[in-house]
Amino acid sequence: MQIYATIAELVSAAETADLSLSELMIQQEVANSGNSRDEVWAGMERNLEAMAAAVKRGSTGEGAFSKTGLTGGEAIKLKNYRATHQSLSGDTMLAAVQNAIATNEVNAAMGIVCATPTAGASGTLPGVLFMLQERLNLTHEQMIRFLFTSGALGMIIANNAMIAGATGGCQAEVGSASGMAAAAAVEIAGGTPEQSAEALAMALSNLLGLVCDPIAGLVELPCVKRNAIGATNALISADMALAGLTNKIPADEVVGAMKKIGEDMPQTLRETGRGGLAATPTGIKMKMRIFGQDRDFE
Amino acid sequence: MVLNYKSVFDIIGPVMIGPSSSHTAGAVAIGHAARKIFHAPATTLTVRYYESFAETHRGHGTDYALVAGVLGLPPADPQVPNALTLAQQQGLAVKFIEMAGPSPIGHPNTAIVTLSNEQRTIEVAGCSIGGGTIEIRRITVDGFELKPSGPLPILLVWGAKDNDQRIQTKLAKMTKIMRQQSYNTAAKHLVEFDLERSLQQHEVDSLQQGAAELVYL
Incomplete structure (x- = not known):
């Protein structure tokens, strides 16, 4: 079984073979799974459909609302704002924010999402992808390839560091997703594999140290809006890489730094709902309102 | 490097009912593993949670997700949130216990699942390592203690x-x-x-x- 162990190895394989990162990922998946190329491709098409459906659900009608009342309906607010105002950050950027928030509102409402790489970070990739679909008139094939490229980088991050908030904080979830999306956005815009790696390095560097501090332990506050940051940070980082900016610290070393920071992070800031925003007076009040009591240990 | 993530679909996927891939989809997978090992109708299910699972299982739907896995539902089945009711209808008694202290298998997202009926009891210690991917680190079955x-x-x-x-x-x-x-x-x-x-x-x-x-x- 052959799996690219590092980002440097993946980039160098792409340059040597003159193939895209998405193509290498598809070939690796076919070789390792024993499934045909068509089956692998169709599997990714099903994921894309689920992502599109979540964005649509969160952006239609009144939007999606969670049972707790902590989150919901804010993708619709953004949609209305975009229609009636000249926004500060530009409409394409806000389209990404809207897609990201829509997806995570559906997730918080216990709707169907595609984990990319996690459910808590499920808005970041669709945030970028469906905005680029309109802005660059992406073909269906390009959209599928975006997901394979994201997956190629995500596998390397997951195997070398972590992607769970409980082990690495939000940097491991939204940070990883943002790096994956940045690398995939570069490929789709015609950048080189090396530029994809730089985009990932910049996007992940920007979110290093981000803690996982959900109110009441729920994937709602601040998770939904952190995906807005994951998506826009990915776009900014992709643009920086395409403009020739570099991170100076190589992508693999940034992943290593993320792992070390995750290991050093106290347990209160790793998805326990006991530190950060969750431990603010308002955060604690919300938890008491939802659960009525603090937890009991046996 | 431990190769936990072997497929692109471990990263892009699964398609699942929210809200957490590690606390919901991963919990379905741990329940499913216990179901496969038991492979008979169980009458009681006890789940012991540790660390992040103990702190946040209520908010993440971990309870119904684990039960859904034990009942054989896939992670995107719309019935997943109704699994506790389904268990009741099928005569499966469920109990969830929040444990203090560190996970005995060394991971913050740990669930130890015990399934039994009149003939047999098994125990599966699983952890959810992110993105819906799980590890099984201990299995107690037929008097054997396995440590994969x-x-x-x-x-x-x-x-x-x-x-x-x-x-x-x-x-x-x-x-x-x-x-x-x-x-x-x-x-x-x-x-x-x-x-x-x-x-x-x-x-x-x-x-x-x-x-x-x-x-x-």
């Missing part, structure tokens, strides 16, 4: 000792065997194989021959 290295897939084969070599030869042609461990009592013989890559259904089927019982996780 963690990453799936894991193949368990019950049967006669002289069948081991045949299975091993067949398996080695399909994938690399990362670890092989056998367990014996006077009455039972069990072999655990930790495998490098997932098997196709037809490959699993072809291994059935000669085995008294086979569980593929």
Whole structure:
């Protein structure tokens, strides 16, 4: 079984073979799974459909609302704002924010999402992808390839560091997703594999140290809006890489730094709902309102 | 580097009911592993949660997700949030316990699942490592305590000792065997194989021959 162990190895394989990162990922998946190329491709098409459906659900009608009342309906607010105002950050950027928030509102409402790489970070990739679909008139094939490229980088991050908030904080979830999306956005815009790696390095560097501090332990506050940051940070980082900016610290070393920071992070800031925003007076009040009591240990 | 994530679909996917891939989809997967090992209708299910799972299982829907897995529902089944009601209808009594202190298997997202009926009790200690991917680090079954290295897939084969070599030869042609461990009592013989890559259904089927019982996780 052959799996690219590092980002440097993946980039160098792409340059040597003159193939895209998405193509290498598809070939690796076919070789390792024993499934045909068509089956692998169709599997990714099903994921894309689920992502599109979540964005649509969160952006239609009144939007999606969670049972707790902590989150919901804010993708619709953004949609209305975009229609009636000249926004500060530009409409394409806000389209990404809207897609990201829509997806995570559906997730918080216990709707169907595609984990990319996690459910808590499920808005970041669709945030970028469906905005680029309109802005660059992406073909269906390009959209599928975006997901394979994201997956190629995500596998390397997951195997070398972590992607769970409980082990690495939000940097491991939204940070990883943002790096994956940045690398995939570069490929789709015609950048080189090396530029994809730089985009990932910049996007992940920007979110290093981000803690996982959900109110009441729920994937709602601040998770939904952190995906807005994951998506826009990915776009900014992709643009920086395409403009020739570099991170100076190589992508693999940034992943290593993320792992070390995750290991050093106290347990209160790793998805326990006991530190950060969750431990603010308002955060604690919300938890008491939802659960009525603090937890009991046996 | 431990290879936990072996497929692009471990990263892009699964398609699932929210809100948490590790606390919901991963919990479904742990429940599903316990179901496969038990492979009979269970009457009681007890779940012990540790660390992040103990702190946040209520908010993440971990309870219904684990039960959904035990009942055999896939992670995107719209019935997942109704699993506690389904369990009641099917005569499965469930209990969830929040444990203080560190996880005995060394991971913050730990659930120890005990399934039983009048004949049998099994225990599966699983952890959800992110994105819906799980590890199984301890299995107690038929008086054996198995300690797999963690990453799936894991193949368990019950049967006669002289069948081991045949299975091993067949398996080695399909994938690399990362670890092989056998367990014996006077009455039972069990072999655990930790495998490098997932098997196709037809490959699993072809291994059935000669085995008294086979569980593929």
